Every structure is written in structure tokens, then in C-alpha cells.
Amino acid sequence: MSSNQKYQNLIEEFMHYASQRNANEPEFLEAVREVAETIIPFIEENPKYKGKKLLERMIEPERVISFRVTWVDDKGEIQVNRGYRVQFNSAIGPYKGGLRFHSSVNLSTLKFLGFEQTFKNALTTLPMGGGKGGSDFSTRGKSDAEIMRFSQAFMQELFRHIGPDTDVPAGDIGVGGRELGYLFGMYKKLKNEFTGVLTGKGLAWGGSLIRPEATGYGVVYFAEAALNRMGQSIKGKRVAVSGFGNVSWGVVKKVNDLGGKVVTLSGPDGYIYDPDGVSGEKVDFMLRLRASNQDVVKPYADRYGVEFFPGKKPWEQKVDLAIPCAIQNEFDENDAENVVKNGVIGVVEAANMPLTPEAIEIIQNNKLLYVPGKAANAGGVAVSGLEMTQNSMRLQWTAEEVDRKLKWIMQNIHENCVKYGTEPDGYIDYKKGANIAGFIKVADAMLAQGIV
Ligand code: 2IT
Numbered sequence: 323m324s325s326n327q328k329y330q331n332l333i334e335e336f337m338h339y340a341s342q343r344n345a346n347e348p349e350f351l352e353a354v355r356e357v358a359e360t361i362i363p364f365i366e367e368n369p370k371y372k373g374k375k376l377l378e379r380m381i382e383p384e385r386v387i388s389f390r391v392t393w394v395d396d397k398g399e400i401q402v403n404r405g406y407r408v409q410f411n412s413a414i415g416p417y418k419g420g421l422r423f424h425s426s427v428n429l430s431t432l433k434f435l436g437f438e439q440t441f442k443n444a445l446t447t448l449p450m451g452g453g454k455g456g457s458d459f460s461t462r463g464k465s466d467a468e469i470m471r472f473s474q475a476f477m478q479e480l481f482r483h484i485g486p487d488t489d490v491p492a493g494d495i496g497v498g499g500r501e502l503g504y505l506f507g508m509y510k511k512l513k514n515e516f517t518g519v520l521t522g523k524g525l526a527w528g529g530s531l532i533r534p535e536a537t538g539y540g541v542v543y544f545a546e547a548a549l550n551r552m553g554q555s556i557k558g559k560r561v562a563v564s565g566f567g568n569v570s571w572g573v574v575k576k577v578n579d580l581g582g583k584v585v586t587l588s589g590p591d592g593y594i595y596d597p598d599g600v601s602g603e604k605v606d607f608m609l610r611l612r613a614s615n616q617d618v619v620k621p622y623a624d625r626y627g628v629e630f631f632p633g634k635k636p637w638e639q640k641v642d643l644a645i646p647c648a649i650q651n652e653f654d655e656n657d658a659e660n661v662v663k664n665g666v667i668g669v670v671e672a673a674n675m676p677l678t679p680e681a682i683e684i685i686q687n688n689k690l691l692y693v694p695g696k697a698a699n700a701g702g703v704a705v706s707g708l709e710m711t712q713n714s715m716r717l718q719w720t721a722e723e724v725d726r727k728l729k730w731i732m733q734n735i736h737e738n739c740v741k742y743g744t745e746p747d748g749y750i751d752y753k754k755g756a757n758i759a760g761f762i763k764v765a766d767a768m769l770a771q772g773i774v
Contacts (some may be wrong), residue, residue, distance in 0.1 A: 325746060327357075327544055327578050328363070329362050329363045329366055331358050332364050333355075333358055333359055334359050336362060336377065336459050336618045337351070337355055337358060337773075339378070340354050340358070340381055341710055341757040342434065342694070343382075344430075344433070344614060346430070347429065347430035347434075348430060348753075349430045349431050349433075349434040349650060349651075349664060349675070350429075350430045350431075350433040350434040350437065350618065351411065352434065352675065352678075353434040353437050353438055353675060354381050354437065354652075355679070356675075356682075356694075356753065357377075357437075357441070357755075357757050357761075358377060358460045360668060360751075360753065360754040360757040360758060361757055361758065361761050362377070364678050364757075364758050364761065365377070365402070370769075371765055371769075372487065373734060374765075374769065376761075376768065376769075378763050379413065379768065380437075380598065380764065380765075380768075381410075381437065382638070383408050383409060383410045383433060383436060383437075384410060384411060384412060384417075385408075385409040385732055386406070386407075386409070386429070386433075387406065387407045387408075387410050387455075387483050387741060387745075388398055388404065388405070388406050388429070389404075389405045389406070389411070389479040389480075390402065390403075390404065390405070391403040391404065391405045391457060391459070391472065391476050391477075391479070392475060393419055393468075393471045393472050393474075393475040394471065395468055396465050396468055398580055398671075399740050401472075402458060403457050403458055403459045403472070403476075403758055404458055405455070405456070405457045405476050405479060405480065406429065406432050406455050406456060406457070406513060407453065407454075407455035407480060407484070407489065407491070407740055407767055408429075408433055408435075408436040408439075408453060408454050408455060409436075409451075409453045409489055410431045410433075410436035410439065410440050410451070410452040410453055410454070411436075411440040411451050411452045411764060412451035412533055413451060413764050413767035413768045413771065414443070414444060414449055414450065414451055414763060414764060414767045415443070415448070415449035415450040415451045416451055416487055416488055416489055416613065417436065417451045417452065417453030417485075417488070417489035417490070418448065418450035418452065418453060418489070418490050418491075418492075418703060418707070419436060419439040419443070419452055419453040419454040419455075419491065419492070419494075419703065420435075420437070420455075420456075420491065420492045420493050420494030420497065420654060420703075421454075421455045421456045421457075421491045421492070421493065421494055421497045421505075422454070422455075422456035422457075422494040422495045422496060422497065423434070423456055423457050423459045423461055423472075423495070423496030423497050423501065423595050424456070424458070424460055424495045424496045424649075425458055425460040425462075426458075426649070426655070427456045427457055427458045428458065428723060431650070432455060433456045433734065434452055434650070434675065435494075435674055436452050436454035436676075437452070438452075438674055438675065438695070438696050439453065439454055439696075439703070440452025440702045440760070440764060441696050441756065441760030441761065442695075442696040442697075442703060442760065443700075443703055443707075444700070444760040444761075444763040445496070445696065445697060445700050445735045445738065445756060445759055445760050445763075446700050446703060446704040446707055446731055446735070447731060447734060448707035448708075448731075450490075450703065450706075450710075453489055453491070454494070455491055456496075456497070457472075457492065458478060459472050459476075459496075459499075459618075460496065460617075461496050461615050461618040462615060462616070463615060465494075465510075465615075465618070466617055467746050469504065469615075470495055470504045471503060472685075473501050473504035473505050473508070474504055474505075474507075474508045477504075477505045477508035477509050477512070478508065478512070480505075481508070481509050481512045481513060482508075482562035484509075484519055484619065485517070485519060486517040486518045486519050486710070486713070487659075489569060490519060490520065490521060490706070490710060491505075491519075491520055491521075492520060492521040492522045492702075492703070492706050493522045493568070494750050494762050495567070495649065497522075497535075498567075498568055499522065499524055499534065502520055502522050502523060502524075503523075503524060503527075505520060506519070506520050506523060506527065506671050506770070507582065512597045513536065514570055516528075516714070517530060518680060518709065518710050518712075518713025518714065521533065521706035521707075521710060522534075522706065522708040522709075523709070524720070525718075526753030527712055527729075528709075528712075529624075529709065530705055530706075530708055530709035530712055530718070530719070531718070531719065531720065531721040531724050532721055532725050532728060533702075533705045533706065533709055533724075534568060534572070534707055534723040535571075535572040535575060535576075536572065536573075536701045536702050536704065536705035536706075536724075536728055537568065537569045537672065537699050537701055537702030538568070538569050538570065538571060538572015538573035538574070538576060538647075538701075538732075539572050539575070539700070539701055539725070539728060540572075540577045540699065540700060540701015540702065540704065540705075540732045541569070541572070541573055541576075541645060541647075541670060541672040541698045541701065542556065542572075542576035542577055542580065542730055543576070543701065543728070543729050543732035543733065544670065544693060544697065544698045544732045544735065545643065545645070545693070545698070547690075547732065547733050547736040548582060548668070548670070548691055548693060548736060548750075549559040549591065549646075549667070549709075551740070551750070552667075552691070553715075554667070555580070556577060556580040556581065556582040556643075557580060557581035557582060558581060558582065559577075559582040559583070559641075559642040559643055560582070560585050560640075560641045560642050560643075561573075561582055561584045561585065561641055561642065561643045561644075562581065562585060562586045562598075562636045562637060562639050562641040562644045562645070562766065563579050563582075563584050563586055563587055563636070563645050563646075563647055564586070564587075564588040564590070564593070564635065564636055564637075564645075564646045564647055564652060564653075564673075564676075565587070565588060565632050565646075565647040565648035565649075565673070566587045566588065566608050566612065566619050566622070567608075567612050567647070567648075567662065568589060568612070568702055569608065569647040569672050569673065569699070569702075570608065570647040570648075570672070571605065571608045571612075572609070573594050573607055573645055573647060573672055574587075574600050574601075575605060578599070578600075579603050580631050581676040582643075583599035583601075583768070584600045585597055585599060585600075585606070585634035585639065586639055586641075587600060587619050587622060587636075587646065588616070588619055588635065588636050589611075589617060589618050589619035589620070590617055591617075591620050591632060591633075592620065592621060592630055592631050592632040593619065593630070593631050593634055593635060594618065594619055594620070594622045594623045594629065594630050594631075594634050594635040595628060595629045595630075595631065595639060596626065596628040597628075597673075604622070604626060607625065607626075608622075620632075631741060635652070635653075635657060637653060637657035637660050638660050639664075640664040640665070641661075641664070641666060641668055641672065642666065642667050643666065643668060643669075644661050644666055644668075644669045644670075645670050645671075645672050646669070646671060646676035646677070647672040647674065647768070648673050649673055649679075650673065650674060650675040650676060651675065651676065651678050652673065652676045653669070653676050653678065653681050654677075654678045654680065654681055655678065655680040655684055657681060658677070658680070658682075658684035659684060660683035661685075662685070662688050662690065666742075667690065667691055668690045668691025668692060668693070668694075669681075669690070669691070669692055669693075670691070670693045671683050671693060671694055671695035671698050671699065672695065672698060672699050672730065673695060673699070674696075674699065675680060675694075675695060675724075676695065677692075682753065684696075684771075686753075689749050691750075691752075692752060692753065693752045694752060694753045694756055696756050696757075696760065697736075697739055697752055697755075697756035699729065700731070700732070700735055701728050701732055704727075704728060704731045704732075705724060705728055708724055708727055708728075708738055735756075735759075738755065738756075738759040739752045739756050739759065740755060741755065741759070742755040742759050743755020743756070743758070744759035
């Protein structure tokens with residue numbers, strides 16, 4: 323009997339408690355269950371953590387802020403959006419995590435993201451707590467002036483709740499360098515302070531080199547470490563990627579650096595298949611696609627004469643590695659069956675929780691490589707942490723220095739996952755390893771700081 327089965331009753335009891343308190347929050351409950359399934363057995367086997375209600379405390383955000391964002395669009399019409407900041411856990415540092423501007427944003431999404439962020443940030447070795455925020459505002463079809471007015475209106479409330487030692491937001495889906503610039507400008511105006519209150523800033527105003535690339539680079543460094551363990555490497559591998567935004571862009575660049583080939587990109591409209599690989603000027607074209615605010619990938623196919631599959635997902639292509647970079651639950655059991663059938667080595671999550679629980683189960687039951695986002699995509703927030711360090715020191719490190727630190731952090735996370743996730747048969751359960759390593763750091767800090 324596996325420890326998971328032995329503790330099934332405790333897990334179900336805990337999930338019953340969590341579901342009652344968080345009804346109508348399916349994404350949050352999905353993230354909680356994933357952690358509970360690995361952490362409850364760990365707590366039961368490590369008496370130091372027993373009877374302390376650690377998990378009950380961890381699934382309760384320290385603070386949830388919800389606010390109205392009103393602004394005027396280009397037609398002169400008044401628009402009303404909802405803004406949030408979920409300050410989840412500050413046991414090991416100031417709340418830290420991105421802002422997401424996307425039509426799917428609601429409290430459930432942001433609670434799942436803030437909860438995951440707490441574990442992810444703990445894995446980076448840097449002193450950052452967990453938080454997440456955003457709005458149901460979508461940049462799709464908006465003008466630059468509208469994006470500026472919305473970002474300013476959003477910050478007009480958020481500024482009260484954040485600060486360089488309190489809560490340090492960054493970007494996420496729909497929030498890149500442009501949006502962060504508008505957010506930072508308004509924060510600075512309101513506070514009359516130039517501080518490192520946001521990360522992902524532009525280079526000229528306190529940003530860090532490598533931050534734009536960091537999430538994608540980190541994912542590929544992690545994948546390389548995992549492949550090396552299996553006696554393989556990225557070199558010569560064909561990779562399927564979803565999305566075409568910031569994370570996919572970093573993944574494409576680093577896969578190319580290491581001698582692999584990314585053959586797919588996707589958007590809400592479908593996916594493109596480029597057998598020659600996304601390289602050279604095609605990589606820069608990804609940035610133009612993002613800046614166009616259209617949220618479609620088809621223009622890539624039109625421009626470079628490759629195949630476009632409307633309404634389809636890239637996981638039907640035969641590749642060596644699948645790296646979902648788009649959004650939660652984008653990869654389901656059918657996709658998992660597809661990639662298993664096509665002989666994939668594994669799936670590495672670059673987005674947050676892109677695989678459904680059923681998909682994870684299929685990948686892991688087939689003993690294929692599965693790396694959860696909270697481990698694989700931690701490079702983004704890790705370089706955000708390095709940006710905070712540089713801001714505090716009032717200096718700027720070179721790209722080489724930041725990249726070297728990023729690589730070290732990703733290898734360290736990989737080793738920690740192996741340490742806590744190695745199964746008796748030698749299979750590495752990276753999900754279990756990441757959850758336990760993250761839990762230990764946050765739990766030890768919470769125990770030391772008393773009941774607060
Ligand atoms: O999901 C993530 O880790 C991010 N969106 C980055 C957060 C950050 O604070 O850099």
C-alpha cells in the first residue's frame with residue numbers, strides 16, 4: 323500500500339474541509355488537492371509538523387483585497403473592472419508574485435496562483451513570500467492608451483497595499499514591460515518614491531537584465547538538468563510549446579541555444595507547426611505578435627508559410643518534449659494520452675498548473691518525466707528576487723552574473739526535487755519533491771514565528 327493510499331481518508335477529510343470553506347473555487351481546490359495529496363502523508367510521517375494545523379493555515383490567505391477599477395475607454399465610455407491582490411503567505415519574505423490581466427481572472431484563479439506561488443518562491447532559496455493579483459481586464463483589442471489608463475486606474479487603489487518591504491508585484495499573463503511601466507509610473511507619482519516596488523521593470527528604471535527571459539530560460543535549465551539525469555539532453559530534441567508570449571519566447575530562445583528545436587506555438591485561435599523550428603527573426607516576430615494586442619498566432623503561419631491548425635492544440639504533434647506555456651488546465655487527459663502514444667520523454671510545465679490532475683496522473687503512471695510549474699517555472703520569480711536585491715543595493719549586475727545565478731537556482735531546485743521526490747523504484751516524482759521541499763521551508767518559518 324502506498325503512503326498515499328494509507329492516508330487517503332485524512333486527505334479526503336481535509337479536502338472536505340477545504341471545499342466547504344472555498345466552494346465555487348475549482349482552480350484553488352485543484353491546487354490545494356495537489357499539495358494535500360503529497361503533504362498530508364509527509365506531515366503524518368514527520369511528527370514535528372503534526373497537530374499544528376499547518377496546512378489549514380497555509381490554505382487561508384493572510385489577506386485578500388478586492389477593488390473596483392473604473393476607467394474611460396477610447397470611445398468615451400465608462401468601463402468597470404474588478405481588481406485583486408491576494409496576499410497569501412509572508413512567512414519567509416514580503417508577498418511576491420505577478421499581476422494577471424486576463425478575462426479568466428477571478429478570486430479562484432488568483433487564490434490558486436497565490437497558493438502555488440508560496441511554494442514556488444520557497445523553492446528559489448530567496449526570501450520571498452507568496453502573493454498574486456490582477457484583474458478581469460483583457461488587453462485583447464485594446465489600444466495602448468486604454469492599456470495605460472486601465473493600468474493607472476488599477477494602481478490608484480493597489481498602491482495602498484504594496485511596498486518594497488510589504489508586497490512586490492510583477493508581471494504575469496497580460497502584464498509585460500509596457501503594463502509594468504504604466505503601473506510603476508503611477509505608483510511613483512502617488513507615493514513620490516522611487517523604490518523596487520515592482521519587478522520586471524525596464525532596464526533604464528531599475529529592471530534586471532535577463533528578467534524578461536528568466537521564466538523560459540529557467541524552464542529549459544530545469545528540463546536540461548532532468549534530461550541529463552536520464553543520460554539525455556535538449557540537444558537535437560523536438561519540442562512542442564503552447565502560447566506565444568513571454569514565457570514561450572524565453573523557452574524558444576534557450577532551446578535554440580542548447581541545440582534543440584521548437585516546432586509549435588499556439589494561441590486561442592489554434593497552433594502553428596514549423597518543422598524547421600522557431601529560430602532567427604521568427605523569434606523576434608513573437609514579440610510583435612504579443613505587442614499587437616490581437617491574441618492570435620495565425621499571422622506567424624501567414625508570414626512564414628507554415629501550417630496552421632485552427633482550434634487545435636499542439637499536443638497532437640510527435641515531439642520529444644512538451645512544454646505548455648499558456649494557462650491553467652490547457653492540457654487535459656486526451657492531450658496526455660496523445661503525447662504518451664507519440665512517445666514523448668516528458669512534460670515540463672512552464673505555465674502555472676497547465677495540466678489537469680487527470681493528465682498528470684496519466685503522465686506519471688507511464689513513468690514519464692513530469693515537472694510541475696512551481697518547480698520548472700520558478701526562474702521568473704527567482705530573477706525577480708535578484709532584481710529586488712539589485713534595487714536594494716542600488717546597482718545592476720551584468721547579464722552573465724544574473725544568468726549564472728539563475729542557472730544555479732534552477733539546478734538547486736532540481737536537486738531538492740530529487741532529494742524529496744525519489745520513489746523506491748527510482749522514478750522521480752517531481753511534484754512530490756517540489757511540494758515537500760517548499761513546504762518544509764515555509765512550515766519551519768511559520769512554526770518559528772508562532773501563532774500569528
Ligand atoms: O508565476 C510567476 O511566478 C510569475 N508570474 C512571476 C512572479 C514574479 O514576482 O516575478
